[in-house]
Amino acid sequence: MQMSEELIRLSNVSKIYNAHQDNEVRANDDLSFTIKRGELTIIVGSSGAGKSTLLNTLGGMDSVSEGEVWINGSDISGFSEKQRTTYRRQEVGFVFQFYNLIPNLTALENVELANEIAQDPIDAKEAMKSVGLGKRMNNFPPQMSGGEQQRVAVARAIAKNPALLLADEPTGALDYHTGKKILKIFQDYVNDTGKNVIIVTHNSLIKPMADHVIEIVDGKIKQDVFNDHKIPVEDLEW
Amino acid sequence: MSKINLNMLRELKASKARFFSITLLLALAVFVFVGLKATTPDMNQTMRHEYAQANLADAQLSNSLGFSSSEITDIQNDKTVKSISKGLQTTSLTSDGKHVIDIISIPEKISKLVITQGHQPKKSNEIVLGEQLKDSYNIGQKINIEHNDDLKSKQFKIVGFATSSAYMKKNNLGQTNLGDGKIDAFAGVKKSSFTNADPNILQIKFKNLSGKAYQDKYEYALRHKVTHLQNKLNNLSEQRRNNLVSDIDDKINQAQATQTVLSKQKALTSNDTALQTLNNKQAELADQINQAETQKDTISQLEYTAQSRGQFSVGYSDMGSDAKRITGLSNTFPIFFFAVALMVSFTVMRRMVEEKRVEIGTLKALGYSNYKIASEYYLYAGLTSIVGTIIGAGLGLIILPKVIFNSFAANYVLNDVYLTWHITPVLVAFVLTLLSTVFAVFLAIKPLLAQQTTVIMLPKAPTTGKKILLEHLTWLWNKLSFSRKVTARNIFRYKGRMWMTILGVAGSTAMLITGFGMQQSLNKMVPVQYGEITHYQLLGVFNNKAKNADDYGKK
Numbered sequence: 104m105q106m107s108e109e110l111i112r113l114s115n116v117s118k119i120y121n122a123h124q125d126n127e128v129r130a131n132d133d134l135s136f137t138i139k140r141g142e143l144t145i146i147v148g149s150s151g152a153g154k155s156t157l158l159n160t161l162g163g164m165d166s167v168s169e170g171e172v173w174i175n176g177s178d179i180s181g182f183s184e185k186q187r188t189t190y191r192r193q194e195v196g197f198v199f200q201f202y203n204l205i206p207n208l209t210a211l212e213n214v215e216l217a218n219e220i221a222q223d224p225i226d227a228k229e230a231m232k233s234v235g236l237g238k239r240m241n242n243f244p245p246q247m248s249g250g251e252q253q254r255v256a257v258a259r260a261i262a263k264n265p266a267l268l269l270a271d272e273p274t275g276a277l278d279y280h281t282g283k284k285i286l287k288i289f290q291d292y293v294n295d296t297g298k299n300v301i302i303v304t305h306n307s308l309i310k311p312m313a314d315h316v317i318e319i320v321d322g323k324i325k326q327d328v329f330n331d332h333k334i335p336v337e338d339l340e341w
Numbered sequence: 342m343s344k345i346n347l348n349m350l351r352e353l354k355a356s357k358a359r360f361f362s363i364t365l366l367l368a369l370a371v372f373v374f375v376g377l378k379a380t381t382p383d384m385n386q387t388m389r390h391e392y393a394q395a396n397l398a399d400a401q402l403s404n405s406l407g408f409s410s411s412e413i414t415d416i417q418n419d420k421t422v423k424s425i426s427k428g429l430q431t432t433s434l435t436s437d438g439k440h441v442i443d444i445i446s447i448p449e450k451i452s453k454l455v456i457t458q459g460h461q462p463k464k465s466n467e468i469v470l471g472e473q474l475k476d477s478y479n480i481g482q483k484i485n486i487e488h489n490d491d492l493k494s495k496q497f498k499i500v501g502f503a504t505s506s507a508y509m510k511k512n513n514l515g516q517t518n519l520g521d522g523k524i525d526a527f528a529g530v531k532k533s534s535f536t537n538a539d540p541n542i543l544q545i546k547f548k549n550l551s552g553k554a555y556q557d558k559y560e561y562a563l564r565h566k567v568t569h570l571q572n573k574l575n576n577l578s579e580q581r582r583n584n585l586v587s588d589i590d591d592k593i594n595q596a597q598a599t600q601t602v603l604s605k606q607k608a609l610t611s612n613d614t615a616l617q618t619l620n621n622k623q624a625e626l627a628d629q630i631n632q633a634e635t636q637k638d639t640i641s642q643l644e645y646t647a648q649s650r651g652q653f654s655v656g657y658s659d660m661g662s663d664a665k666r667i668t669g670l671s672n673t674f675p676i677f678f679f680a681v682a683l684m685v686s687f688t689v690m691r692r693m694v695e696e697k698r699v700e701i702g703t704l705k706a707l708g709y710s711n712y713k714i715a716s717e718y719y720l721y722a723g724l725t726s727i728v729g730t731i732i733g734a735g736l737g738l739i740i741l742p743k744v745i746f747n748s749f750a751a752n753y754v755l756n757d758v759y760l761t762w763h764i765t766p767v768l769v770a771f772v773l774t775l776l777s778t779v780f781a782v783f784l785a786i787k788p789l790l791a792q793q794t795t796v797i798m799l800p801k802a803p804t805t806g807k808k809i810l811l812e813h814l815t816w817l818w819n820k821l822s823f824s825r826k827v828t829a830r831n832i833f834r835y836k837g838r839m840w841m842t843i844l845g846v847a848g849s850t851a852m853l854i855t856g857f858g859m860q861q862s863l864n865k866m867v868p869v870q871y872g873e874i875t876h877y878q879l880l881g882v883f884n885n886k887a888k889n890a891d892d893y894g895k896k
Contacts, residue, residue: 155795164706164794185710192708203703203798207351208344216344217707259707 109173110266110299111138111161116170116180118156130156132322134170138315143293143333144301145310148319154303155271157319161301162195162269163187175266192220196260200272202252204244210255211240214262221263230262231255234288250281257288268292268300275304279341286312286336308341345709349717353724359693360721363686363778364729370675370682371733371770376741377671378766383742384664384749385555387759388657392554395506398426398452398544400567401653402574404645407539412577416543419573421566423548426451427540429532431491434519435484440474441520443508444492446532451544452507454529459501465533468497472754473511473526475502493536503529509656509753545570554650555661567649574645585640589633596626596633656753663749677848683777684841690722690781694789695801701789702798711790718786722778729774734767809833 118131130153138144148154159165160172163179166187172180179190191197196217204213211227218224231240234254244252253273260268270289274282289300290312302313310316311334318326342350353360391397402408402416408427417425429446447454447461447469454461454469459480462469470478478484482499486492505527508514514524547566552558600623607619651658694701697718704714739760746758789797811829812818821829832839883893 159795162706166793188705188708188710191706195708197706199703199706199798203699203706205348205700205703207348207355212344212347216348216704219343219345220708 108140109137110140110142110175112171112173113137114171114173116157116160116172117168118153118160118165119168122168129322131160131167134319134324136317136324136327138299138301140299141293141297142299142314143290143312144299144315144317145313146301146303146317146319147305147307147310149305152319153322154305154319156322158269158271158301158303161267162197163190164197192263193222194266196263196265196268198253198256198260198268198270198273200275202244202249202256202276204252204255204259206244209241209243210236210247210251210258213244213255214259217259218262221265223264225262225264227258227262230258233261234258248281249277250284253277253281253285254288257285261292266298268298270300270302272304273302274306283336283339290336306341309336309339311339312336345704345713345717349721353721359689360725363689363725364732366682366685367725367729367774367777368733368736370678371730371767371774372737372741373678374671374675374737374770374773375734375763375766376737377667377675379738379761379763380667380742380745381664381671382763383758383760384660384667384746385553386761387746387756388660388664389554390759391506391509391755394455395453396451396546397506397650397654399547399550399563399650400545400570401452401507401648402543402545402570402645403430403541403648403653404574404578404643405541406581406643407537407541408543408645409539409581412581413540413543415577416545416570416573419570421547421549421569422545424451424546426544428542428544429491429535429537429540430542431489431535432517432519432524433486433489433492435486436495437485438520440477440525441517441523442470442474442486443514443524443527444468444486444489445527445529445542446535446540447529448544451546452505454503454505456501456503459499462500462529462531462534465531466494466497467500467530468534469501469503469529470499471508471526471528472502472504473508473514474528491536492530493534497528497530497534504754505529506657507654509654509660509755511752511754514655554657555664560651563649567647571647574647578643578645581645582640582643585643586637589637589640593630593633596630600626600630660749660753667745674852677852679773681845681848683773684845686725686774686777687781688837688841690718690778691785693721694718694782694785698789698801699798701786702794702796705790705794705797715782715786715790718782719779722782723775726771726774726778730767730771734770738763738767804834806830806834 114135116131116134117129120128120130132153134157146154146157156165160167161174163182164187166182167180170180171178174190175194177190179187182190204210205216208216211231214227214230218227218230228237228240231237234257236251236254236258239247239251242251244255247255253276257270257273260270268289273285273289277285286302286309289302292298293300293314302309307318311330314330314333316326316328316330317324407429408416413425413427416422426448428448430443432441432443434441456469457472458475459469468484470484478499480499480501483496484499485496488495508527512523512525514527516522517524547563550559550562550566552560552562554560603619603623603626607616607623610616610619651661701714705711742760743758750758809830818826
């Protein structure tokens with residue numbers, strides 16, 4: 104693994120609900136790790152482990168209760184709501200489990216929706232082509248299959264040209280083959296652009312495709328390992 | 342167009358029913374409010390136009406004998422009087438007994454007639470009839486009236502029809518002891534058609550009268566000036582009565598002196614024929630003295646009258662109070678309409694924001710600011726308000742004043758209603774509509790956007806179910822079917838919906854009942870008054886000053 108600079112550093116980050124009460128819940132408990140530029144990172148854990156919470160923190164969707172979150176040179180843990188919105192807009196591309204496309208807009212328009220507010224976007228049509236949907240640009244989400252919709256969502260995230268691409272259970276609603284295709288897009292994206300992708304999943308069988316694997320159990324980090332020899336996802340079977 | 346705007350545009354197109362139902366409901370509320378608010382001033386303005394066109398007098402002075410030129414000069418010189426127009430007036434019954442007509446000399450400058458058909462009378466045997474008679478007579482026909490000492494002729498040729506601001510009603514223009522007791526119309530003839538030269542009607546315009554008809558400023562000032570003139574007239578009439586009475590007294594004295602001479606003569610004669618002649622002469626003189634005494638009685642009743650517009654113009658007061666009545670209505674009726682409209686659009690807008698929860702969350706996740714997201718909904722809401730207000734105000738300003746005016750004016754002879762702009766009620770109505778649209782969005786979207794993005798993207802947690810009071814009556818509860826139980830629970834679970842329904846139905850029912858109730862109450866008035874309460878057809882009044890008053894009741 105080459106020596107590359109840090110993109111993300113978390114120091115003792117906790118997300119606590121109902122602090123100091125009987126029903127206190129620590130969704131994230133004292134997390135610390137580092138992610139370097141150009142990594143394909145997978146955060147794995149079973150349901151309720153706290154991985155989505157972590158992803159939301161990284162994506163500036165949620166605030167933290169304790170700790171520091173350094174991303175691209177800024178500590179976003181102290182950000183106000185407005186600052187987080189700006190951070191989200193400029194630095195983050197998000198892919199959700201249920202795609203979350205706007206039904207009133209065509210696939211292309213959905214991508215343009217994101218690319219209009221970005222500072223240095225990729226052309227929306229190019230983004231669509233890069234996920235293989237060059238021919239489906241004028242269809243509306245309800246007219247598309249799950250896999251196609253997820254690809255649109257990926258194109259939307261890519262189009263912003265963000266420093267960080269986050270995916271929360273991106274294949275959760277898809278079948279095996281379609282899911283693999285989506286994962287391949289993420290993999291190719293990292294290899295082609297050298298930008299970071301962080302995927303959250305409960306499927307530990309795809310760990311080999313990542314550069315960096317973080318395992319979360321009960322809100323804490325159980326494992327934080329690097330793959331010296333990662334395997335392309337098309338060669339993985341599960 | 343930015344995609345976020347495009348999204349809202351597509352939403353508009355996709356849910357046209359929602360957009361139009363809110364818009365039209367708001368339009369209805371605005372229609373009623375603006376329409377009613379515009380009606381009173383429009384009705385007043387319409388009347389003011391009538392009065393301006395006719396140059397209606399501020400006051401009318403009248404006396405049965407006519408005003409002498411020195412009296413007129415005296416009045417003209419009064420410090421309150423700006424101008425006077427002299428006229429003659431008499432009341433006549435048509436020969437066929439069908440109509441009683443107030444015949445007046447054509448006014449020159451004040452209280453003018455407005456010719457609607459034909460032309461003014463050019464000869465003294467020509468007449469112009471009031472519009473009240475336009476269905477009974479035609480131009481070119483001759484009209485015959487019963488003998489009237491005040492007029493030179495008994496037959497006139499009809500050359501036209503006219504309206505007068507002093508005789509605005511279609512019937513019942515005043516009381517009279519001719520015919521059936523009601524004046525049916527007015528008519529205009531040349532001054533030369535009258536026998537008498539002394540004018541018995543003076544039309545007055547006052548100085549320093551500011552304000553418009555029906556404004557308190559004008560009406561109060563008018564009342565003062567008329568009272569002042571009435572005092573002056575009381576002085577003049579007293580002088581007149583005294584003069585007339587002293588003239589008669591002179592004659593009586595002369596007659597009595599002659600009586601004395603004749604009596605003396607009688608005493609000196611013994612000739613029968615001569616005595617007879619003398620007795621006859623004395624009887625004649627006695628008769629004349631009696632007549633003179635009766636004349637004095639009549640003169641003692643001579644009054645000069647000063648009347649303000651409300652008193653001499655038939656219809657002036659009524660139209661004014663009709664217009665005022667609508668003001669009261671405009672403050673109450675629209676409340677119901679607005680209440681229903683506001684409730685419905687409020688609910689619809691809130692529901693729209695809630696429906697779009699996940700989409701709003703997604704936009705937030707993409708990095709759109711709260712402001713940008715919310716402004717789309719404010720735009721949608723604002724649009725319903727603007728369109729609704731334009732439609733409602735446009736129709737309201739035109740239709741309602743016209744309809745209401747026409748229903749009041751059905752019994753009058755008037756021109757069309759005069760419509761004007763009324764910006765204030767339109768703005769007030771617009772602000773009220775904003776309350777139910779833009780404000781509703783605000784109340785729904787502000788707390789939503791205040792939440793964490795991840796929470797917004799999740800569907801709203803359903804409210805926990807609760808047992809309702811009825812369930813404690815287990816004997817009753819157990820008898821209900823499952824559907825009924827669900828229905829009962831739902832009624833109390835969605836309290837907002839329940840209250841909206843109840844209040845909406847209540848408000849609409851109230852308005853319906855009010856409308857029908859008013860109609861039925863008014864329709865009942867005439868049969869009850871004249872069928873059950875008033876049982877007489879004729880009213881007779883004993884005049885204890887009549888010559889034969891003492892004979893009344895004797896056989």
